[in-house]
Amino acid sequence: MKIKFTFLFILFAFTALTASAQSTATKAEAAQSEEKKVWMPEKTPPVAEYYEGGVEAMYKAIYKELNYPPLAKRNRVQGDCIISFTLNEDGSLSGFKVLRNAGAGTGEEALRVARLLKFNAPGFAVNASIPIMFKL
Numbered sequence: 086m087k088i089k090f091t092f093l094f095i096l097f098a099f100t101a102l103t104a105s106a107q108s109t110a111t112k113a114e115a116a117q118s119e120e121k122k123v124w125m126p127e128k129t130p131p132v133a134e135y136y137e138g139g140v141e142a143m144y145k146a147i148y149k150e151l152n153y154p155p156l157a158k159r160n161r162v163q164g165d166c167i168i169s170f171t172l173n174e175d176g177s178l179s180g181f182k183v184l185r186n187a188g189a190g191t192g193e194e195a196l197r198v199a200r201l202l203k204f205n206a207p208g209f210a211v212n213a214s215i216p217i218m219f220k221l
Contacts, residue, residue, distance in 0.1 A: 132211055136204055162188050164187030165218045172207060172212075
């Protein structure tokens with residue numbers, strides 16, 4: 086009887102150890118894949134086709150330059166800001182406006198980052214808006 090309990094205990098301990106080792110590796114891999122992902126909206130902004138590299142490259146450039154405002158970080162403000170602008174015939178941008186602001190300086194930061202974007206010349210004027218997500 087003692088041998089059966091000892092055998093079952095060893096089997097259970099081995100199974101538990103194996104399961105915990107697998108879940109630790111899975112969590113580490115999931116954390117790495119989360120770091121590489123860049124937030125992109127569900128609907129692709131039409132103006133993204135004029136950005137060199139497409140929508141993914143545009144959002145990588147946005148989030149590379151984006152600095153979370155200290156006031157928003159302190160007050161834990163999260164949300165998206167929508168920036169509207171006009172892409173001119175020659176590829177320059179004008180008429181910037183904040184359509185939706187999450188507050189605490191996020192709108193101004195999103196506007197600053199949107200002004201840094203460089204688009205290819207479409208040959209005609211395009212009114213566009215892009216969402217920029219602020220998430221802690």
